[in-house]
Amino acid sequence: MKRQTAMALAAVFAMSVAGTALAAPANPFVDVPAKHWAYDSINKLAQAGVISGYGDGTYKGDRTLTRYEVATIVAKAMANSDKADAASKREIEALKAEFGTELNNLGVRVDNLEKNASKVKFTGEIRERYEWVDNAATSGTTKGDKTDIRTRVRISMTAPIDENVTFKGRFHSESEAGSATDSEAKIDQAYITGKVGGLGYSFGRQPILLGQKLLSNNTQYNDGLSLSAGKDIKVTAFAFKKEDKYGKKDTAGDAVKENLNFAAGNIDFKVNKNLNITASYIADKDEIYYKSAAAGLKYTGLKDFTVTGEYGENDSYTANKNNGDAAQAWVGRIKYKGATSKVHSYGLYVSYRNAETGFDPVNWNDFTDMATWNGGIKEMDNIKGVDYGFEYALFKNGIMRIQYNDMDDEKTGNIDKSNMFAELIYTF
Template sequence: MKKKIALGLALALATSVGTTAFAAAANPFTDVPTKHWSYGAVQQLAKAGIIDGYNDGTFKGDKTITRYEMAVLVAKAMAKEDKADAAQKATIDKLAAEFSSELDNLGVRVTNLENKVGNIKWDGYARIRAEQTPSGSNPTGEKDTVGRTRVRLNMTAPLDTDWTFKGRIQYDSQDNNNLNSGAAANDNGKIDFASAYVTGKAFGLDTISVGRAPVWLGQGFISDDKGSAGGVAPDGIIIGKNIGVTNLQIGYNRSNALYKASSALRPYGLPTDLTTEFAGFTAPIGSTLIFDASYLKDKDSHYYKTTAAGLTYTGLQNFTISGEYGENKSKVVKDILKTGKAKAYQAKVKWMGADKSKVNTWGTWVAYNKFEAGFDPADFTTTDFTTYQTANLQDGGLKGTEVGVEYVPFKNSILTFKYEGYKTSDIKANDFNANSKGYIAQLEVFF
């Protein structure tokens, strides 16, 4: 950005001199003549203390400036915002939002801006994915290559200093493009209001969320921010409390996720919703180890009576090692599957990692997962599987390995390649005889 362009913006946010006559004051910079188009703005900004110039008494108006330098300018304007009129304040707010990351690095608090009623902040996410998996309807194991698209628009609207509304609008293309087909397939995608809830602090609690709020427990092993089938969060309430360095959350909600479950797991009719209660606990052990524990149960323990515990270790440079174990002792598992409990565990080792804000950063990982039939009948967790494999969690079980690599080709993006090699089992047995392989290539962009 040229400094003269920045001045065009800054003219509207100069805050302290109002209608002071420019000609009466001394020329603040030797290289800005009194007849120059920017002279009035430069003098006003200098007198307001928003700009300082260089030590040699020059302004260097044609010098290209960085976003960091512009953020310094905006920070000074924010400090004098109480002297600005309504139009100038609106411009300062827009600039503060544009340079929020740089202002944060400068240690400039933008809480007052963020807490203004009616100030809605938008951000988004788009994912373009190609999956190659065995066809679920083809016993020969012929490969299907499927294209999928997901777009999410997130909104944040402060209501006052303690309460905020958050929402997400999501489009999922489902199986809209079969890349092996000679003709375009029908678009089975849909648009959902995936989340919509109010969150804040009250009654001595650190978090209260009411509405269609996503639920994340532990490492996402028994419930992640997908919330339920199709990415639509359940309706309910979540409360959280920080006790020293530990975090505790409990909640109650109602989801329409169960329609995805296998008919073999529906001994109590064909419900279209599922009422659950849950709890999660996270606590650091020293500086390099984190312990988590979680609990999920539906009414009468028909489908879920699940507990899980896990550890995350960061004591090795550039490495993160994590693992989690869980058991489901629901009535389905005991009465229908006759196994007493459905067990599951996962372990993952990750080296470095892609930072979407830094081009050319990358990471790689390897993981092993095992989920017995009946562990997650309503698909409350994505567990990073392909659609074919995730569907098998309702109809049976799976176990195997995944290997992946991620890379940032340009700012605010992540390119991922992943291989999955699994064995699957049907709902009646956990013998894991059927082999399954999956490949994923996807580009995610954040805006």
Template sequence: MKKKIAAALAVTFALGVTSAFAANPFVDVPAKHWAYDAVSKLAQAGIVDGYGDGTFRGDKNITRYEMAQIVAKALAKEEKANAEQKALLNKLSAEFSEELDNLGVRVKKLEKTAPTVKISADSRIRGFENGSVDENGKLLNEAGKAATKTYTQQRFRLYVDGNVNDNVAFNGRLSAQNTNNTDVANGNNDPIYLDYGYFTFKNVANGADVLLGRQLLNLGYGLVSAPTGGYDSVKVAFGGDKVKALVGYGDISSKLGTYTASTYAWNGTANVTVPAYNTQAKNNKAGNSDIMVTTANITYTPSKSFQAIGSVYYSNTSKYAYEVYSLGAKAQLNKNFSLTGEYVTNEADLAANADDHAWNAQLGYKGANRAVPKSFGLFVNYKKYGADALDYTLTSIPVFEGINDQFTRNNGVKGLGYGVNYAFSKNFVTTVTYEDLESYNGKIDRPAFTYARAEFWF
């Protein structure tokens, strides 16, 4: 066995592995790792060339980087491999994909053998405390009132991504969610639906890509709209490394919702009407009709430590009063601290336009990384959102996901928010936020809002 491994390892030297590799920081591949046996089989088959002058010492430990060099050499002779040997190459390629990527092998070799369809998923459990209040700042969980103070939700999403050919790709996501209303209503289950599903036609003209189908609506840093699906549109993406643009046109009506209500018994004595969570926007008089909007994102990234984004969300429907423009920037102040800010103005002709501005700023320290267990982050933010500035049925600010309530739509909101996130293990991250808020003009206090979520990726 040692001779077989030694023959395979000697290829490392044939590839030009020098003393630099002996000192590299990558960990050794364990002696009993399956990759040794796989490489030995490929060496026996001649997929990995032996190095038979006897100068290599077979008892030398191997780093992952050196093993990736061996795999790279084998991939160069992939056409000589049979089905079983190609399966071994694919398995080795997946195991050492990061090292191969560093060697510049992945794009040329690995992607040719990768599956054409990738399936992944995520799930989230979240809870709200004081998640909904009326226009007077009163909790909506008392007899005769209209909603609930506390509830939990669980969501599951399935991703399907694949390449039709070298020039056409598909990205899709199915989503389902259930809600447990602990105060008033019975639990409910949302149907499984296509959150997004669109085709990307690459390099259609002068390097521009065309995206067609149900897509994400992602503008700026999330103040106008966070990455939510259900936007039936066509988009054009173009630009270079520093400046990129994404321009779209389509129908947003499927995401806006309408005023609907259900009636429940309050302790068996009184009827309570509970409006749907995603109620109609304040300035939406178009109802369920098609609501056409033009959107644009222009991103400027001059360096790794700074980025700016300008966005447009312009309605082409007269009864939908939103003509929103935003400008935001994010700076990495140093290794640990980042600062993000965004400003929005709604230039549509409104009945009352005193509250048509919104802005927020957030200072972050580190941040939980789902790939790095025990990583964590802290953040503090200040927000001031006018009631007429935004369509709050669209927005889903990462640090304030309960903003779409009657209080905010009628009065606007301002105040401080605090949060922490932590990666308990790989692909398991929790986030907790606390918001101390009042109305835009400061005259009405809102009960403190608490939000917690646990997210899983698999």
């Protein structure tokens, strides 16, 4: 009995309390002194709803638990087994077998409980964003500012299919304030990920993230397959298709949608706990728009600072048709701290980017989550300048971010491409 009881309490505590910041409530049991060695653990278990004591407000920790009382604790552990690690899950399986009779008598049908428990986890994000762009971008003469307000909702889902297979999906909806036509609502991710031996795979509509994101930070509408292997040196290969709506134009000058087939690769080398070096490559099938390679790094060895940088070249037909040379680009960023779900946490960052004409010819990459700004400004094509950003957690899971981009065209430096955004992102 003592062994099974200890196992039950350990499993429940691991699932319900470990890794979770629970503020200690007022003493829920009059017979548990504040100086008792188990005071904090008992309070946390009570706050998590795992134990409730007796009706007279006592805990009676010196008396022996009955099998039914232990079974009640096991039932609560079973109901929260999705929070357990592998070791705790094994303990729960053993406890289910040991206390099966008591669980059934308590009305806890083991098989039905497992069958009816939801295995799909949902998380979400709501973003309200204000954008401002200096309308000098296309002509070189100021015509007036442009502003835009956009609302974005994303619902992500994760569902285990088998021990080593997981489904992931995301619903994406974004709309412009006051517009009935400028909006979209689609499933932009739906893929299966898993492992076979030492090889990881991902198949379906999935995000494509390469290096330090100079070549690709694209999370939407990429349909294909990726394979990966390695730990400290992780190698990933991609083959996928993506719809392009910016490249080709018809005789009237309007954009024509076409499907582009891509191949990509990424190497992430973890030199030590503070330094990662990356190398990446991406090209469309005929190398019309992209034949790009990049090398970058991420360093976290300075207290509270993160330093990232990356250099890349695009040697495709579109990129070098004007002067015969590959289009070059490089970026660097220093960030101090960073806003998290913790209230009043904050971050400051400054970055520089410089991209020649043709580096991202069809606005494919969302380098800073906004591939094309209102007014036709491309984030990583014929542009250079400094970004200044500030982020702050206004409330739990609610982060405000403000970024001003002091930009000019890279080719002449005479066209003002300054822009900024302010946004509030709430995650749940």
